[in-house]
Amino acid sequence: MTVTAERIRCYFDRLAMDGVCVPDAAMADLKVEFSFMGPHVDRVNASVGLLFEPSTVQTLDPLRNQP
Amino acid sequence: MNAGTNAAPASIADLGRGLRSGLCTSRSLVDAALEDIVTSDAHLRAFTRLDADGARRAAQVADEELRQGIDRGPLHGIPFALKDIYDVQGMPTTCSSSVPDDAPRAVDSHVVSRLRGAGAILLGKLTTHEFAIGTPTEESGFPPARNPHSAAHITGGSSSGSGALVGAGIVRLAPGTDTAGSIRGPAAWCGVVGLKPTYGRVSRQGVFPLAWTLDHCGPLAGSVEDCAIALQIMAGHDPGDPASADLPVPDYRRDLDGGVAGLRVGIARAFFQDSPLLADEVRANIDETIARLVRAGAHVEDVSLPDIELFTSCGRVILCAEMYALHRHLLAERAQDYHPLTVSRLAGGAAISAADYLNALRLRSELIRQTNQVFASCDVLLTAISLQPAPLVEAGLKGRDWPLQQIMFNVTGHPALSLPTGISLEGLPLGVQLVGRPFDEATLFKVAYSLERDIGVLRQADTMWWQSAAARA
Numbered sequence: 020m021t022v023t024a025e026r027i028r029c030y031f032d033r034l035a036m037d038g039v040c041v042p043d044a045a046m047a048d049l050k051v052e053f054s055f056m057g058p059h060v061d062r063v064n065a066s067v068g069l070l071f072e073p074s075t076v077q078t079l080d081p082l083r084n085q086p
Numbered sequence: 087m088n089a090g091t092n093a094a095p096a097s098i099a100d101l102g103r104g105l106r107s108g109l110c111t112s113r114s115l116v117d118a119a120l121e122d123i124v125t126s127d128a129h130l131r132a133f134t135r136l137d138a139d140g141a142r143r144a145a146q147v148a149d150e151e152l153r154q155g156i157d158r159g160p161l162h163g164i165p166f167a168l169k170d171i172y173d174v175q176g177m178p179t180t181c182s183s184s185v186p187d188d189a190p191r192a193v194d195s196h197v198v199s200r201l202r203g204a205g206a207i208l209l210g211k212l213t214t215h216e217f218a219i220g221t222p223t224e225e226s227g228f229p230p231a232r233n234p235h236s237a238a239h240i241t242g243g244s245s246s247g248s249g250a251l252v253g254a255g256i257v258r259l260a261p262g263t264d265t266a267g268s269i270r271g272p273a274a275w276c277g278v279v280g281l282k283p284t285y286g287r288v289s290r291q292g293v294f295p296l297a298w299t300l301d302h303c304g305p306l307a308g309s310v311e312d313c314a315i316a317l318q319i320m321a322g323h324d325p326g327d328p329a330s331a332d333l334p335v336p337d338y339r340r341d342l343d344g345g346v347a348g349l350r351v352g353i354a355r356a357f358f359q360d361s362p363l364l365a366d367e368v369r370a371n372i373d374e375t376i377a378r379l380v381r382a383g384a385h386v387e388d389v390s391l392p393d394i395e396l397f398t399s400c401g402r403v404i405l406c407a408e409m410y411a412l413h414r415h416l417l418a419e420r421a422q423d424y425h426p427l428t429v430s431r432l433a434g435g436a437a438i439s440a441a442d443y444l445n446a447l448r449l450r451s452e453l454i455r456q457t458n459q460v461f462a463s464c465d466v467l468l469t470a471i472s473l474q475p476a477p478l479v480e481a482g483l484k485g486r487d488w489p490l491q492q493i494m495f496n497v498t499g500h501p502a503l504s505l506p507t508g509i510s511l512e513g514l515p516l517g518v519q520l521v522g523r524p525f526d527e528a529t530l531f532k533v534a535y536s537l538e539r540d541i542g543v544l545r546q547a548d549t550m551w552w553q554s555a556a557a558r559a
Contacts, residue, residue, distance in 0.1 A: 033436040038418035041433060044426035052434030056406060059399035060442045066396055067445040070452050079447045 027053050098164055098258050098312045105152060105163050112145040112152075112163030116207055119165045122256045123209070128559070129552035130254055132231045132247040134170045134180055136210040141165065144207045151205070160315045162205030166259040169245050170211035171218055172303075173292040174198050181294050182228035183216040185416060185423050195292025196324045197261055197303055204319045212247025212260060218268055218296045219244065219409060220428030230479075233276060235514055237551050239476040242271035242488070248306045249276035253515075254550065258308040259316050265296045266405055267492025269304050270504035270519065274490070275476035277506045277515030277544065279313045279534070280306045284524045285499030286331035288317070289324030297408035298329075299447075300401065300496040310505070310535040314338040317527060331525070338528050346536045347383030349529070351376075352464035354521075357394045363473040363489040371508040371516045372470060378540050379468070379533070389460050389467065392453055394494060400453060401493035403438055403446035410435020454498045458524075466533050467521040471504045475514035491519070501527045505534045509544050 030053050034041060041049055071077070096104070104110040120138050127133050148163040168174075171181050173191040175198075180186060194202065202208065213231050215222055222230035222243070231246040233239045234254035241249045245262025249272025252260050262269045264282040273280025281304045288303040295301050305316035318339070323332040353376060358364055380386050413432045421429050460467070473489035495502040501522045508516035522530040 030437045034433055037414050037436070039414065039433060039436075040418075040421055042422055042426055042429060045421075045429035045433070048427055048430035049433050052430050053437045056402070056434055056437045059402040060438065062395060062399040063403050063442065063446045063449055067448050071448060077448055077451060079444065079451070 095255050095308060097309050098160060098307075098315050101164055101258070102160050102162070106157075112148040112207060113142065115163065116141045116145040116165050116209070119209060119256055122254075125556040126254060126256060126552050129237070129555045130232050130234060130250050131229050132212050132250040132254075133167070134182060134211050134213050134228065134247070135177055137177070137208065141207050141209045144202075148205050148207060158203070158205035159319070161201065161259075161319055163207060164205075164258065165207045165209050166201065166257055166261070167209045167212050167248070167251055168198070168261040169214050169248050169263060171214055171263060171294040172198055172211070172261065174208065174211065177211060179294060180211075180228070181217045182214045182222065182226075183220070183424065183428070184227055185217075185420055186294075191292075193292070196289040196326055197320050198292070200319050200322070201261075206259070206319075209257065212245075212251060214246060215244035216425050216428045217294065217413070217432075218263060218265060219431050220425050222246070223425065223427075226425050232552070233476055234550050234552060235277060236476070236512070238478055239514060240275065240479055242275040242476060242490070244268040245272050245280075245306060249273055249278060249280070252276065252278040252306050252308055254552065255308070258312050260306050261303060261316070261320065262306050263290075263293060263296075264302045264304055264496065265300045266401060266496055267490050269302075269306055270471055270492050270502060271488070271490050273306050273504040274471045274506075274517045275515060277517075278306050278308060279310055279506070280304070280504040281313050281317060281527070281530075282495065282502045283317060283321065283527055284331070284501045286329045287501070287525065287527070288320045289322070289327040289330050291324055291326035295412060297405045297412075299404050299408060299450075300493075302496065310531055310538050311339065311342060313503070314342060314531045333525060336528050338531055341528060341532055342535050343539075344532050345382060346379055346533055349384045349466065349533065350464040351379055351384045351386045351533070352389035352460060352467045353386060354391050354467050354469035355388045356390065357491055357494075358470035358473060361473055364470070365474045367510055368470065368473055368475070368516060372518055375507045375518050375537060376468065378537055382536055382540065384533075387464075389464060391460055392456050394491065396449065397453060397494035397497050400446050400449045401497045403442055404450065404497070405493075406435040407438040407443040407446070408435075410438070450497055457498045457500060461523045465523070465529055469519050469521065471517050471519035475510040475512065475516060495521055500524060501530055503530050503534055505537060506544060507537065507541060515544070
């Protein structure tokens with residue numbers, strides 16, 4: 020997934036839907052953040068695609084490492 | 087308690103012996119700390135709120151209790167301070183931000199309640215990065231704490247005040263929080279011991295969250311034993327934290343000096359050895375630390391873990407999604423009151439879809455499984471904590487390319503400890519990261535203690551820069 024200008028516009032639309040008005044001073048860094056997230060999201064989704072069959076049963080229980 | 091000399095500073099255990107033998111009183115320890123703070127904090131900028139009167143009153147109560155034979159344990163009468171995202175009764179919780187209200191909190195957070203119940207004396211609250219994720223700046227109203235080893239280098243964060251104060255030797259204990267390394271990073275760069283316990287080991291009740299899946303509370307302390315003493319008090323089940331583990335708390339000091347002979351230490355070499363960021367002196371220090379373990383009788387071998395980039399990406403997606411969810415309504419109302427850098431980091435979570443986040447949780451379960459598999463053949467892992475010494479202030483404050491390797495064990499929840507193991511050519515702390523099985527902090531402490539004893543006192547400048555500055559003032 021390439022973080023295109025269109026995608027970044029979608030992310031700003033999402034913020035607008037949430038009522039978040041981004042101050043001008045934060046805009047440039049926010050665009051960097053959006054671009055920065057793209058490879059991380061890609062890597063997560065790609066690895067999950069490799070690790071799990073769609074029919075794999077999983078639990079996403081937040082409690083872990085407890086006997 | 088000042089650690090600005092080559093002499094080994096007094097540990098919590100040393101101070102406790104002094105209290106019980108009459109060599110000092112809690113009041114004298116508090117007065118000495120307050121005197122150090124008065125001279126140092128204009129330079130170190132560790133505190134957001136100092137409660138000198140409250141500390142003196144509490145110290146007098148502690149002294150009276152000891153005189154009456156009421157002994158609350160090793161932290162009785164010992165001064166401490168903590169990160170200003172922990173609630174303290176009667177004080178506001180600023181999170182180093184102008185966004186939270188300034189109403190005094192009605193009750194102590196669970197950790198504060200435990201520490202005070204153990205007789206520890208709260209001096210005040212320490213600066214952090216805004217909501218533990220922002221970047222402190224000179225104009226933010228909460229200026230950044232300074233590294234006690236060098237004014238030109240950053241402390242790291244977000245438990246920056248904690249790292250600075252313990253690193254300066256003014257207190258032996260300053261709890262912080264760790265969501266993506268915020269205890270271990272400042273511990274590494276300020277030259278102190280920092281522990282992110284097992285997820286669920288220490289209650290987070292009364293602590294402003296950042297990411298529920300990754301948040302941990304833990305100690306920054308002046309030594310491994312100090313850290314073990316602190317965890318002994320901080321750990322334990324709390325129904326007020328739904329992730330709190332209902333498991334017994336072992337005696338963390340019982341086998342502290344048991345040595346490492348026969349212990350199996352796995353080196354997660356692939357995490358760091360080929361990184362272009364790895365400084366030669368850090369590599370050499372890690373190698374020397376491993377050699378110390380071998381000489382002490384540990385069985386050391388390289389182990390294979392999933393690619394560090396998987397841990398990092400998994401952690402980043404979870405972190406960004408959860409902190410955006412947490413701050414979304416506040417951003418809608420008060421974005422203009424946050425620092426712009428904080429807004430950009432928090433709002434970045436809008437790029438994470440529900441499907442992305444759920445896939446990160448699925449990946450997390452697999453990373454936990456594979457990490458636990460490695461622990462079938464070793465007792466402790468050793469890896470890098472920082473690939474370089476603390477960055478320069480100009481380079482460091484933006485915080486995106488910090489040479490730290492930490493979030494892996496926030497993702498999995500394994501206990502991870504940052505241990506100082508050397509000094510760089512510039513006089514900055516170097517360290518390693520030790521990782522244990524879930525709820526086996528005792529073995530972590532044992533290995534760290536063995537290394538600490540072998541390394542001895544790390545020689546630093548006779549006078550720290552802030553002492554010279556205070557003397558000139």
